[in-house]
Each structure stands twice: as C-alpha cells, then as structure tokens.
Amino acid sequence: MNWLLPRVLAAALAALVGGLIGGMVVQWSAPLLGVLLGVAAALGVIAVRDTLRGYRLIEWLRGSQEGPAPRDAGLWGELGYRVERAIRGREQGAALERERLSQFLSAIEASPNGVMLLDAGDQIEWCNSLAADHFGLDPQRDRRQRVTNLVRAPAFVGYLQAGRFSDAVLIPDPRGQRTLSVLVRDYGDDLKLVLSQDITERERSDGMRRDFVANVSHEIRTPLTVLAGFIETLVNLPLTDVERKRVLTLMTQQADRMATLVSDLLTLSQLEGSPRPHTDRWIALAPLLAQVQADARVLSARRHTLVFPSDIEVQIAGTQTELLSAITNLVNNAVRYTPEGGRVELTWKQLADGAGEIAVSDTGLGIAREHLPRLTERFYRVDGSRSRDTGGTGLGLAIVKHVVQRHGGELVIESELGRGSTFRLVFPAARVRCVTEVRELLADTRL
Ligand code: ADP
Numbered sequence: 001m002n003w004l005l006p007r008v009l010a011a012a013l014a015a016l017v018g019g020l021i022g023g024m025v026v027q028w029s030a031p032l033l034g035v036l037l038g039v040a041a042a043l044g045v046i047a048v049r050d051t052l053r054g055y056r057l058i059e060w061l062r063g064s065q066e067g068p069a070p071r072d073a074g075l076w077g078e079l080g081y082r083v084e085r086a087i088r089g090r091e092q093g094a095a096l097e098r099e100r101l102s103q104f105l106s107a108i109e110a111s112p113n114g115v116m117l118l119d120a121g122d123q124i125e126w127c128n129s130l131a132a133d134h135f136g137l138d139p140q141r142d143r144r145q146r147v148t149n150l151v152r153a154p155a156f157v158g159y160l161q162a163g164r165f166s167d168a169v170l171i172p173d174p175r176g177q178r179t180l181s182v183l184v185r186d187y188g189d190d191l192k193l194v195l196s197q198d199i200t201e202r203e204r205s206d207g208m209r210r211d212f213v214a215n216v217s218h219e220i221r222t223p224l225t226v227l228a229g230f231i232e233t234l235v236n237l238p239l240t241d242v243e244r245k246r247v248l249t250l251m252t253q254q255a256d257r258m259a260t261l262v263s264d265l266l267t268l269s270q271l272e273g274s275p276r277p278h279t280d281r282w283i284a285l286a287p288l289l290a291q292v293q294a295d296a297r298v299l300s301a302r303r304h305t306l307v308f309p310s311d312i313e314v315q316i317a318g319t320q321t322e323l324l325s326a327i328t329n330l331v332n333n334a335v336r337y338t339p340e341g342g343r344v345e346l347t348w349k350q351l352a353d354g355a356g357e358i359a360v361s362d363t364g365l366g367i368a369r370e371h372l373p374r375l376t377e378r379f380y381r382v383d384g385s386r387s388r389d390t391g392g393t394g395l396g397l398a399i400v401k402h403v404v405q406r407h408g409g410e411l412v413i414e415s416e417l418g419r420g421s422t423f424r425l426v427f428p429a430a431r432v433r434c435v436t437e438v439r440e441l442l443a444d445t446r447l
Pocket of ligand 1: 335365382397
C-alpha cells in the first residue's frame with residue numbers, strides 16, 4: 001500500500017500543474033475552462049499510462065505466464081507481483097499433487113496384486129501392469145472401456161453384476177493358462193477396486209498335496225487291509241503249523257512294506273525340511289559304494305552280475321545319509337527291474353569340466369519313452385504291480401532327484417524298452433575332489 005500516497009499526490013500534482021498551465025495558456029479568454037482542460041489533460045495522461053501498464057499485465061496473463069510478470073512500479077507493479085505469486089503457488093501445489101499421485105501409482109504398480117479402478121459405470125479408470133497382464137488389457141488403449149466388454153469370463157461378469165463382494169471369485173485368465181482369484185471392493189461414490197492374484201501355483205501345490213495325501217492313504221490302506229484279512233484268518237480258522245507259518249510270513253511282508261513306505265516318506269519330509277547339504281563336508285565315495293554293493297548283493301541273491309568300481313579315490317561334498325540313500329535307490333531299482341541273469345554296473349567318471357558322474361546301468365526291462373518325464377513324480381510307477389511285488393514304494397526316484405538337486409547336481413535318465421536303463425547322478429565340480437589332490441594340497445601346506 002506504500003504506492004497509494006505517492007500515487008494520489010502525483011495525481012494531485014499533475015492535476016495542479018495541468019490546471020496552472022491550462023489557466024496560463026487561456027487566461028485572457030476563459031481561465032476556468034483552461035484550468036479544467038489542463039486538469040483533464042493531466043488525468044488523461046495518467047489514465048493512458050495506467051491502460052498501457054494494465055494491458056501489459058493482461059497480455060502476460062493471457063500467455064503461458066512462463067516468464068516473470070511485467071515489473072512496473074506502484075499499483076501495477078504490486079498487482080503483477082501478487083498475481084504472479086498466486087499463479088506460482090498454485091503451480092507448485094499442482095506439481096506436488098502430481099508428484100504424490102505418481103508416487104501413489106508407483107506404489108500400487110509395485111503391489112504383488114493386480115489393481116484396477118472402475119468408475120460408477122464399471123468403466124476402467126486405471127489399472128496397474130499386473131492387472132493388465134492378468135486380464136489381457138492394454139492400460140492406455142482400454143481406459144474408459146466397460147470392463148465386462150473386455151473381461152468376459154462368465155463367473156467374473158456374474159460376480160460384478162450380483163454385487164456381493166464378500167468373497168473372491170476364481171476365474172481363468174484370457175489365455176486359459178492361469179487361475180486368477182479376483183476380489184472387488186466398493187469405495188468412494190459407487191467406484192470399485194478390483195484386486196487380482198495369480199493363484200495357479202497355489203492351486204497346483206494344493207492339488208499336489210491332496211493327491212499326495214490320497215496316494216499315501218491308498219498305499220497304507222492296501223497292506224493294512226491285507227494284514228486285517230490275515231489276522232481274521234488266524235483268529236477264525238484252525239490252521240496247521242505250516243499254514244500258520246505261511247500266513248505269518250505274508251503278514252511280515254506287508255508289515256515290511258508299510259515300514260519301507262513310512263521310512264521313504266520320512267526321508268522325503270526330512271529332505272524338504274532340512275538345510276542344503278554342506279559344501280565343505282567331504283564324503284569318501286569308496287566306503288559308500290562298498291555299503292551299496294553289499295546291500296545289492298543281498299537283494300540280487302546271485303541272480304545278477306554286479307559290477308562295481310574299485311579304488312575310487314574321490315570325495316563328494318554333501319550329506320552322507322542322503323548320498324547313500326540316492327545311490328542305494330538307483331542300484332536297488334536296477335536289481336529289481338532286471339530279470340535274472342542280467343547285469344548291473346556302477347561307474348564313476350570325472351567330466352572335462354570337473355563335474356563328477358555316478359552312472360548306474362542295467363540290462364533290464366527298460367522304460368518306454370513316454371514315462372521318462374514323469375518317473376521322478378511321487379508314487380509314479382510304470383508297472384504298479386511289479387513295483388509293489390519287488391518292495392517298491394514309488395518314492396525312490398523322487399528321493400534320488402531331491403537329493404541330487406540339493407547337492408547342486410542333476411539326475412539324467414536314459415532308457416530303452418527291453419534293453420535296459422542308465423541313471424546318472426551328475427555332481428557339480430565344486431562338490432567333487434580327488435583324494436590325490438587333497439594329499440598334494442596337504443603336502444604343499446606342510447612344506
Ligand atoms: P518304485 O518304488 O516303484 O521302484 P521309483 O520311484 O524308484 O519307485 O521308480 C519309479 C518307477 O520307475 C518304477 O515303478 C519303475 O517302473 C521305473 N524304474 C525305476 N528304475 C528302473 C529301472 N532301473 N529299470 C526299469 N524301470 C525302472
């Protein structure tokens with residue numbers, strides 16, 4: 001307001017000077033008219049100057065207001081300054097809001113769920129890229145489209161129309177490859193938030209768990225039923241000593257079968273629950289193979305030719321019980337699925353890249369190609385009755401695969417129906433070392 005007094009004084013002074021000059025110029029005819037004309041001329045000059053300054057300010061306001069407002073003194077200077085400050089303040093506020101909105105959208109973008117916002121007419125306002133992926137949408141192109149025109153799964157359309165959103169609805173994705181769990185929440189003024197989650201993996205593991213429980217129950221029920229039958233026979237029928245002995249032998253077989261199954265199940269659950277095998281605990285292969293060979297001899301009962309390597313000076317970093325279980329499973333399978341007179345051979349080979357390979361080959365029944373990819377699934381058997389007759393649980397290869405993967409390696413299966421099979425356990429170089437290398441290392445450190 002410090003321009004007000006100078007401005008009033010300047011106007012008064014201008015009017016005074018204008019009046020004096022006007023009065024002096026026309027004093028001989030009409031001095032009063034001269035004064036009035038002088039004052040009017042002075043005020044007119046002030047008005048023209050104000051108009052020009054006001055025009056400059058309005059021109060600036062009409063434009064993009066990028067540069068500073070016109071820097072005038074007095075009334076127009078303050079007006080320009082205050083208008084510019086108000087505009088800049090509003091611009092800063094808008095930029096801050098935009099920044100907040102973009103941070104908020106980035107946070108939703110990072111959400112592990114698909115998020116979609118619908119307006120009152122179920123038109124898409126916005127969706128994050130995960131929701132776009134789930135529903136096969138284009139976030140830009142499909143904006144303001146009615147969602148039910150694009151997501152046509154009948155369960156979803158019915159769910160949205162029914163308006164009861166307490167539970168999620170399960171729908172297939174547009175490609176039919178995944179299962180989505182979709183949940184809608186109302187918010188604001190008849191707006192909707194659609195949350196989607198890919199639950200394919202969860203469904204699959206739930207299904208696997210259900211199958212597993214069903215399989216285990218079935219595997220246990222079969223010997224239990226047989227045992228119950230034998231017990232009934234023993235109780236109700238007068239048996240001779242020979243018959244009784246035979247029944248008891250068969251009962252022992254069933255009990256053994258259950259014990260093997262439970263032991264394999266425990267092994268699997270231990271494998272799943274325990275930490276990865278140590279990389280610095282070195283297990284000598286030779287004594288391990290001696291034990292496997294002794295077990296195989298008992299199982300084969302001289303019906304097969306068993307060939308095992310001698311003098312293997314190799315160590316594998318890992319867990320002894322797991323390695324023993326994996327190799328025993330492979331050798332026992334080779335014996336069980338190879339008819340009498342066949343040959344079972346175990347070899348050790350160090351590969352060019354330092355990795356180590358234990359291969360168990362047999363000249364047995366072999367496996368048809370179509371079964372190979374599923375062999376390591378739990379309870380998968382090519383020939384169920386043969387597996388059970390020879391004491392199999394259907395869990396052996398699942399255990400082998402688990403063990404070798406935990407040791408950073410892989411199980412490779414080659415087989416030809418009627419000719420035999422080779423199962424290879426390949427361990428990475430970091431987990432394999434020769435005993436001679438160790439001796440050299442020790443000698444070096446002693447020097
Ligand atoms: P099982 O206890 O039934 O032997 P595994 O998981 O060890 O279960 O093996 C799965 C299936 O793979 C077996 O049922 C059998 O049909 C087949 N199989 C495993 N090893 C051999 C082999 N050496 N020769 C032929 N078939 C085999």
